[in-house]
Amino acid sequence: MPRTTARCQPSDPPDESPTALARDLLVACKRDDATDQYRSALAELTDDELRRVGADRETALAFWLNCYNAGTQLLLEERPGLYESPLRFVRFFHAPAVTVGDVSLPLDRIENGILRGGRSKYGLGYLPKLYVTSFERRYRLDGCDPRIHFGLNCGAESCPAIRAYDPNRIDAQLDRATRHYLDSEVEYDSDAGVVSVPRVFLWFRGDFGGRSGIRSFLRSSGVLPEDAQPKIRYRSWDWSKAAGKYAE
Structure with missing residues (x-):
């Protein structure tokens, strides 16, 4: 209702x-x-x-x-x-x-x-x-x-x-949201030279500037080492309904 x-x-x-x-x-x-x-x-x-x-x-x-x-x-x-x-x-x-x-x-x-x-x-x-x-x-x-x-x-x-976003803090909030999500969803295997990323990076690859842009984004977000040039694999997406998924 x-x-x-x-x-x-x-x-x-x-x-x-x-x-x-x-x-x-x-x-x-x-x-x-x-x-x-x-x-x-x-x-x-x-x-x-x-x-x-x-x-x-x-x-x-x-x-x-x-x-x-x-x-x-x-x-x-x-x-x-x-x-x-x-x-x-x-x-x-x-x-x-x-x-x-x-x-x-x-x-x-x-x-x-x-x-x-x-x-x-x-x-x-x-x-x-x-x-x-x-x-x-x-x-x-x-x-x-x-x-x-x-x-x-x-x-x-x-x-x-x-999260509830505020204009005065939006950049810090988005940085925090990005880092928190990537920390939990990105897996980097340095031995295999592969990084597994959420599927949004594939669906909206152009938004990130292509594969090289994705790697740069991951490095700037702190989830890849500065010198890393791994292959990118895209993880499957879980479409199960999850209402009320608010940040604590």
């Missing part, structure tokens, strides 16, 4: 800041609080307010990461059959997850149309998104920060843990 009448009701009206609304919606999902007031306020955001969000990189990253992760949790709770369907990649990722500025946004549109700057989820991260809405064109980020792949949670067991 939707969280319209949760046991814990917030006593104060929501902060009018778009970034605070997105953060508070995600926190309400985590705490099993009512979400209606935050969802309604996000739906009522104006173009001016959203353009101000997009004018600052850190603000935009925090806002859209929190919107995506909250949208995932809401979909998993309210429409779990979409994720459990054999047609998950169409039904779940293209279903309306959260409404922002009076536009119903699927997870696919937030991730690929906005956070990844209008890149297709096909073509290993090298191709532009073919169908881009006017909303995506107005608010998409300039370029793609590959660390978002360790901040986004789509409900799968293999996904990173969920």
